[in-house]
Amino acid sequence: MGLRAQTRDHQSLFRRDSRDEELSFQFSRLRDCDAKGLVVRFAFGFAISVVVGAIGIVAGDRLAGLFLAFPAILPASLTLIAKTDGSDKAKVDAAGASFGGAGLAAYGLASWCLLPYGPPVVAELIALLAWCVVAIGGYLAVRLRLRS
Amino acid sequence: MATGCTAAIYTSGMDDVLLLLFRGCVGGSFVVAFALLSEMLGPKSFAGVFGAAPSIALASLLVTIADKGEHAAHVQSLSMIFASFAMIAYCATAVYTVDHFGALRGSVLAFVSWGVVAAVAYGIVTVLG
Numbered sequence: 001m002g003l004r005a006q007t008r009d010h011q012s013l014f015r016r017d018s019r020d021e022e023l024s025f026q027f028s029r030l031r032d033c034d035a036k037g038l039v040v041r042f043a044f045g046f047a048i049s050v051v052v053g054a055i056g057i058v059a060g061d062r063l064a065g066l067f068l069a070f071p072a073i074l075p076a077s078l079t080l081i082a083k084t085d086g087s088d089k090a091k092v093d094a095a096g097a098s099f100g101g102a103g104l105a106a107y108g109l110a111s112w113c114l115l116p117y118g119p120p121v122v123a124e125l126i127a128l129l130a131w132c133v134v135a136i137g138g139y140l141a142v143r144l145r146l147r148s
Numbered sequence: 149m150a151t152g153c154t155a156a157i158y159t160s161g162m163d164d165v166l167l168l169l170f171r172g173c174v175g176g177s178f179v180v181a182f183a184l185l186s187e188m189l190g191p192k193s194f195a196g197v198f199g200a201a202p203s204i205a206l207a208s209l210l211v212t213i214a215d216k217g218e219h220a221a222h223v224q225s226l227s228m229i230f231a232s233f234a235m236i237a238y239c240a241t242a243v244y245t246v247d248h249f250g251a252l253r254g255s256v257l258a259f260v261s262w263g264v265v266a267a268v269a270y271g272i273v274t275v276l277g
Contacts, residue, residue, distance in 0.1 A: 017193045024189070026188055029187055029188050037183075042176040045177075045179025045180065046175060052204065063227070063270065065227025066231040068208055068231065069231035071200070074199050074242065078251050078254070081192070085192065087246060091247060093199060094239050094255075095196065096195065097239045098236050099197045104202055107202045108205070108231075111222075112226050112228075115218045120218050121210070124206060124210060128206060135201075139194060
């Protein structure tokens with residue numbers, strides 16, 4: 001299958017996933033949550049945070065900052081999703097994560113702009129809000145377009 | 149004096165190790181918190197958005213601010229802006245590599261695209277100074 005055909009295939013997968021299923025938030029889904037998967041994610045998060053800190057000490061903050069946008073938990077998530085829900089769902093999850101990636105740019109930008117001027121914790125909270133607006137807003141905008 | 153100096157280096161090294169462990173625990177907890185939130189959401193494409201949540205960034209920047217001050221976090225934020233393009237490249241590549249090589253090998257292979265774009269990002273950040 002050519003790259004163009006694959007792209008069409010992935011687009012239709014994403015379209016089907018975001019068009020056919022309603023947005024939902026259910027606490028009951030936590031019952032199906034695999035504890036081992038959470039431990040794996042904690043381990044990935046722990047490891048990459050330690051790596052960021054160690055790079056900051058050894059090589060400086062400029063290099064350490066790159067790892068703030070490191071796909072720390074995606075490999076674990078994709079592997080777990082592929083195992084439980086199939087590889088189509090894993091591909092759709094990766095496509096959804098690209099919106100989160102765009103949100104990271106907004107997070108970094110807001111943090112960079114606000115840190116010198118206000119209380120740092122407030123700056124980080126506003127940066128988190130910027131991530132939500134770009135990542136969730138971007139996803140919803142694309143979804144709305146696909147459904148219309 | 150030499151003993152005092154060694155003791156100071158040892159103490160500073162211990163502080164660094166403790167701080168790294170603390171940083172790891174905070175980062176791991178944030179990752180699990182966002183993962184739990186993502187588990188409760190549907191459909192999978194929407195839950196996937198939280199796969200690239202700023203869990204590591206939030207944890208690391210807060211600890212960096214507490215440890216080194218705002219300036220260090222400011223420098224890291226600038227790098228993060230450009231590195232986010234590497235994250236997008238990773239996600240886009242993973243869609244294809246997971247298809248071809250399976251979830252585990254595909255998601256690991258996609259790191260190549262992250263590395264390439266992150267290297268370019270580092271070059272840009274270095275030039276910007």
